[in-house]
Amino acid sequence: MSGSQTAEAVDLAEEEQLDNSRAPRMDQSQAVAEDFQSVAQEEYETHGTVTAEDPVMTVRDCNVFYGDAQALFDVNLDIGRNQVVALIGPSGCGKSTFIRCLNRMNDTIDTAVVTGDIRLYGEDINSKSTDVVLLRARVGMVFQKPNPFPKSIFENVAYGPRLHGLASNRAELDEIVETSLRRAGLWEEAKDRLDQPGTGLSGGQQQRLCIARTIAVNPEVILMDEPCSALDPIATARIEDLIDELSENYAIAIVTHSMQQAARVSQRTAYFHLGKLIEVDETNRIFTNPGHKLTEDYVTGRFG
Amino acid sequence: MAVASFVLGRRRSIATVGGYSSIRSLHSLPKYYGYYAAIWCGLPGLLLVAAWLSLSDSVITGRVVASLPEALRGSSDAQLGLLVNDIKNLAAGQFVNPNRAVELGAAAELYNSLQASARWILSGLIVALGLAGFLYSATRLQPDFRARNKVETVIKAALVVASTIAIFTTVGILLSVLFEALRFFQKISFTEFLFGLTWSPQTALRADQVGSSGAFGAIPLFAGTLLISGIAMFVALPIGLMTAVYLTEYASPRIRAVIKPVLEILAGIPTVVYGFFAALTVAPLLRDLGTSLGLEVASESALGAGLVMGVMIIPFVSSLTDDVINAVPQAMRDGSYALGATKSETVKRVILPAALPGIVGGALLAVSRAIGETMIVVMAAGLAANLTVNPLQAVTTVTVQIVTLLVGDQEFDSAKTLAAFALGLVLFVVTLILNVFALHVVRKYREQYE
Amino acid sequence: MTADEKRAQEETLRRVRASLARRYRSERRFRLFGLSSALLGLAFVAFLFVTIIGNGYTAFWQTQFKLDIYFDPAVIDPDGQADPQQLASANYRALIRDALQSELPDVSGRREMRELNRLISAGAEFDLRDEVVANVALIGSTRELWITADDEVDMLVKGHVERDEQGGARRLSDSQLRWIDALAADGRVEQRFNVNFFTRGDSRDPEQAGIAGAAKGSLFALLVTLVIAFPLGIAAAVYLEEFAPRNRWIDLVEVNINNLAAVPSIVFGLLGLSVFLNFFGLPRSAPLVGGLVLSLMTLPTIIIASRAAIKSVPPSVREAALGLGASQVQTVLHHVVPLAMPGMLTGAIIGMARALGESAPLLMIGMVAFIVEVPQSITDPATALPVQVFLWADSPERAFVERTSAATMVLLAFLLAMNAVAIWLRNKFERRW
Structure with missing residues (x-):
């Protein structure tokens, strides 16, 4: 773990620096250059509305450092109930870093330091006294690459409930597994092979298995870090449908590289650039009438 | 001579194209022509020397023995060996029993003169071969001659030979051990050796001695080896595993920076030091402890040897498991943490199961090391072949017996010394199977995550 | 979100909370187990080094007696020829014995003489011989020399053997002990750098054995x-x-x-x-x-x-x-x-x-x-x-x-x-x- 962890931290940090150094050369117009300068200023005011009507999570003045490199600057953002928030932006803009703050996954990187006020239902989750185990049971996460455990399909889904003692007997556990697989849309494909290894499924199925695994713990928020980037278009479509269904019950934050995906699945969209949250608003608005030049350049495909 | 032919060959190559000015019309650089000539000059000679050295001694000895008077020669192989040794010592001007010296004086002189003439013949042959090689190569040195390619072929051939040394070593081990073991099995039946329950390899000095036939049932040795290895693994496996887990999953970089080198030191300590430590400190400690608990602990108990051997294996297990655990992708950990698992839950339920094949492979390698470990058991385990599972008693192991049977004066044909080779064969085969299987498992495991 | 969902989530939360104390205890246990395993390795290295160094560092010094050796021509070179053959086979032990005896005049009788003799390393006489053969001019002179003591004396002086347990680990007799004390009081017993250990081959006598x-x-x-x-x-x-x-x-x-x-x-x-x-x-x-x-x-x-x-x-x-x-x-x-x-x-x-x-x-x-x-x-x-x-x-x-x-x-x-x-x-x- 040590090696990969540090390497990851370095990668993330390097990516940030790389972007910082390259950014000026990417300009295609004077206007963009000016916008960059305005972003580079110390105090930056996010465009649009950062607050949500019925917030599950609120983030205020969030800063993240990987060693000496700062990866996130004063980010403010709410995640609303029964809502999908899409986080978009060029590589290394800090959107994955941000999402990892929401369930303290940055703790697993030795050099990472997260500051700011992050609350789940008004409870500070970024303080020392926060119980990370409890937090992560409430805020689930799905990763970029499907990462089923090297266990059977059943055991993969039953892993969380078993840990947390959610089922008092085998029948309850069976029920949780079945419900979770059904909700993840994997039941029909998997019900006859529950005892076979989860790694034997196709990529899209694996990712749905990971989603089933996450919802088996009955979380309040689900974080998704580019869940479809390793999948083919058909599998992607299924996952997007699934996200849509899940948003009826969960608050969801999804990092995505694909603007079409953001437009399809989310109600709100946040645009990150160089570790700063540039703009956040109704998805429609972001894609039709963005308030910031950088957002416009990005969604119209001028860079990124 | 080879150097001279290098210089000459290089010169000649330049001369053939008419001096430095037209050096480009040579196929290869001049020095390669030099190397080519040097190889032709030196290599045959070297091969000759190698062959000569390995054979001349036995040829000369054979002739010397043939010249000996019948009375001296008619003795057994072992006595003849002693005789030859005496002759050689005498020839080298070393001290030999004076009575013997008179008898063997002539033989020693013959030996010396044969050696001397052998040296002369050898030198002459080398010079002749070298010259012939050089002349041959000189005729080949033409501008369009591909000297570099020829030289490179020789280099590659040398590399191939070097890489096959490992194969030769294995074959050598197998043949030498097998050959002697087969001679042993001509005297003692295979089944008696493998399944016999008594081991007492004393063979009689005189045929009429009481209890003259030794017993060669190796089961007590196998049991003793397993007992000590078992104790060692019982110590090393949990501690090594947990150390690796702690170092990879919990320890801060600073703690790692302290503990890892210390473990490397532990791994680098020679086994003889562990053996000394076991005999000097651990065994008395255990005996005192046993006495205070009212237990009878043998001063060379299996427990003492096993404990120390376990400590020796800890770093081995921990570094192997360390690698294996590191190979488990970070994504697995992230997946588990994201579901709200604690570190220990992640380790126990995800990482260790995922790493299990690799850990098993590493453990098998460790077992193979424990079985083959020699010095600790020689110094801290007993010689008596007790068939027992009581770790407080003294037991003996395969390696201990090999050492006891082969160290010191020996007649090479006795069942006693040959038995050591039979034990060596068993040891080699068992560890070979363990190693090949374990290495295969570990390799498959790595490929899975690459 | 339905009320059902809400209730389910609250129930989940309750159960997770209920399990936490137990899980953290097991986490701590596991971590402690890991740490103690790692520390055990450290402790063992420490134990091994302490034992070995504690037992061994004294070997770099060797107890020696300071004696005034008179290279008596009558003993080692009776012919006065300084013939190397003669010098090599002379009785150097006698020189040491004489020197010892002059320090301890109260020693008498064959038994006591033998005991006295045993205080000195069996190899000491060969050291003397080598010196004489190398430098013939020594013959007839008196030199103050450091003579290697026997290993039993060495162990006693270094404190590896208790003084008061004769018959057990201590092999020296009471009178031998007395003589050593007398020599020590005279400033004639000292631990000096053990040159033999680094320059000699193996020997049956520990004080002469080297690596x-x-x-x-x-x-x-x-x-x-x-x-x-x-x-x-x-x-x-x-x-x-x-x-x-x-x-x-x-x-x-x-x-x-x-x-x-x-x-x-x-x-x-x-x-x-x-x-x-x-x-x-x-x-x-x-x-x-x-x-x-x-x-x-x-x-x-x-x-x-x-x-x-x-x-x-x-x-x-x-x-x-x-x-x-x-x-x-x-x-x-x-x-x-x-x-x-x-x-x-x-x-x-x-x-x-x-x-x-x-x-x-x-x-x-x-x-x-x-x-x-x-x-x-x-x-x-x-x-x-x-x-x-x-x-x-x-x-x-x-x-x-x-x-x-x-x-x-x-x-x-x-x-x-x-x-x-x-x-x-x-x-x-x-x-x-």
């Missing part, structure tokens, strides 16, 4: 190993990494090398015994054979390390050289091997360190004998440092425990130094591509 013979045997064996295993190892690694085709034969070679690295060392000893000694008839107990066996044993280690070093040379270097028209052999010899050399050297040193600590195969080929002479060539009979440790560890005298520990310390010091060099080399030349 020079064993160290030199180890040195010779390692030289043979280096000369054979290093070039062969590199050549094999170069072939396997750069030239070998990917086929089953090469797979076999690879499996073979990895397996050889894990074959018990004693099996290599058996190979050495039956091939080098019995088949080729090489001399027993010789560092030459020891080196041959050790080189076969270290070869896999060197090959594996060298291959790793060659692998770490990026393909771009090879491509660049090949692109300039160098042949494959030239590319490898001129570019790849020099770049991989630090890694190969590191591997070689680590292999050598392992070979230095190895004793089991040496037992098989007879490098385990009582050898007094320091070997002068690779075919002289010799032991090796670890084997010396093994031999001394078997000796009953208390003084040999001390010397065994000291020899171990020397051995460990060599090993640590070699490993330190390897680490230094690795850090200095480690290149990130």
